[in-house]
Amino acid sequence: MTGGFNVGPLNGIRVLDLSRILAGPTCTQLLGDLGAEVIKIENPKGGDDTRTWGPPFVTDPNGDPSLSSYFMCANRNKFSVTVDIATDEGQRIIKALAAQSDIVIENFKPGGLKKYGLDAETLCDIDPALIYCSISGYGQTGPNAHKPGYDLMAQGYGGIMSLTGEPEGEPMKVGVGIADVMCGMYATVGILAALRHRDQTGDGQQIDLSLVDSQVAWLINEGTGYLTTGKRPIRRGNGHPNIAPYQVFATSDGHVIVAVGNDSQFRRFCTFLSLDALPEDDSFANNSARLNNRDALIDILTPVIAALTTDAMIKGLEESGVPVGPVQTLDQVFASDQVAARDMMVEMQSQAAHDGSVRLIGNPLKFSATPVTYRRSPPQLGQDTAEILARLNVKP
Template sequence: MKGSLDGIRIIDVSRVLAGPFCSMILGDLGAEVIKIEHYISGDETRGWGPPFVNGESAYYLCANRNKQSMTLNLKTDEGKKIFYKLVSSSDVVVQNFKSGTLEKMGLGYSQLKMKNRGLIMASITGFGSTGPYKDLSGYDYIIQAMSGLMSITGEVDGSPMKVGVAITDVLTGLYTCIGILSALQFRNKSGEGQEIDISLMDCQVSSLINVASNYLCSGVTPKRMGNQHPNIVPYQVFTAKDGDLVVAVGNDEQFKRFTAVLGRPELAEMEEFFHNENRLVNKEKLIAICEGILSEKPKKEWKEQLDAAGIPNGPINTVAEMFEDPQIKAREMVVELEHPLIDNLKLTGSPLKLSKTPVTMRHHPPLYGEHTESLLESIGYNPEEIKKFKQNNII
């Protein structure tokens, strides 16, 4: 069965994570993705590790399935001609060079749209194409710091903390994917392409959601709350007899059921705890009561009782424990791909479960330059020309 983006060709000249993550999602949905890599070094993540598996970086493997890899020297006239040829028959270009870099090379959107009126270019930068920071490099860690995310992450009395994954890159990849799908829909109606100007900073600020809204509405600067929620109580980590679990009581009705599970139904009738706003005011007293009760039984027992009562909860799993969870297995969140160097390559599955056009895992994360020759042949170059490209450091 063909994917929903079958027939769409993506040229991906991005590196590291945000752009490659975006193009991988598009590839999962059926698009043809051509990953253009530097003719000497390739995507930086190919060298990021350990771990490496038979020479392949686990970091690189995580964001590059369903792609073909082609090496190309974009600083040469011949390399640019090849790129123009590819673009003329493609739908989308994804790039994350610093602002203005591709324009100086003659490969910016204004130049490429002359070759292809319907071209969509998604330009990912740290800070966008406008503003005083437009020429600065942007890295996930720096954006987590500057966006305010780190200021609200960590223990109350501890240091600011980054999130355990490059969450800004991931969110930017998702926003870029949304932008591309929107631009494709517009092109279907108008025949015109467009450029998508998307920045890590903008995406992370947008993703502060209620925390940002709380500040904009109140003027009060948010602070770190550890594992507590700024607006809801009880909604945090608790320590059971044998480990930690999260309990998330989202409304007053759930709180009534929660107190019944605790064996203290009278708490829900007390004025100081009756409504969430009261619980916020008196949270220290309430949390102390909950902590004392929850510490008396193992987390598995609490989970069974809380699940039965419809109270959102869950143990704090390690990554290893998560992958052994029967729900993860049932949802096929681990997939195996054939790979020329790695036996039984395992990758994280896709969360997109489409009933008519399901996600497909068609290609392993490509080896460096694995498809250079076949792609050049597909756009009209013969073996002798390809041989000269290699001799002249074009590929």
């Protein structure tokens, strides 16, 4: 397929994006950053739901809200095309675009697109080389397949909320839509693997991915710990289930993260705090002992660390070769030299913004030969409909 851009490892790949909210758009933005041409299909009556998820909004030259920050976080490097898939004309347009695309991605309820003739079976019959990625709350099969999927529901059903929060507090979600984002990452990996298979065999396929499945998959050590022991993990606040001390401590003027990963680091940590007797105590001599006596250890460390400033802790432990770091607020994050050096904040020109530009979070992938590119700022609703249909010779 002809992608329309001569940049990136996915140059020449066209993605027809029927997804909305966050999981699907996260995937397609990443594919777009890698050079794919992404055609985002939106309902003419309002478009992607996240367009209205604000404030905050970017304001246009007239001072009116134009783009929500939520929408902008996952929709750069895309063309916005408005199509009503509930109409015969809309279905014809989607089929014509799909026939010229390498990938279709959607996040309707399982079976939701069948009545429009836009389901995987129908489109893959038309083009056997098509890669069709379906994202849903619980997957295309199973007793919960019919239920809607939202990030918060996935975090709750998939178990991560039972592990997050203070021991005596309520179950707590992660501060951002991490189940959606991780599902989008898994979708990207699956699509790239399917592209490799298609390039070798000529055959496309359907990818069935759910928010809950992907959330369960990243329970990682806590999940396998339960499967190994049969014991239900508990919430530990900022404590680590397998390492101690590895958590946040209060200082005299804020907080600091201490991440003691082995016994030699623990010795240096105690030397810095003038607690040289601790590593000689059998209760704290190795990591297993420290885990078994975690509460006693933290009770000893807490008042000592609380008497020191955050800067003193960071400076002293860095000099001692002990992993340590700050707990930064977002203003500190985006003002940091490290974020600037790694291009993790990017500015893009946008006619939707009153000052002509928007600031976005950068892509973390750093390629030596095929770097990511930021070619198109998040689009206004339907701004590219005429251009795309004309260029691909699809009659409206």
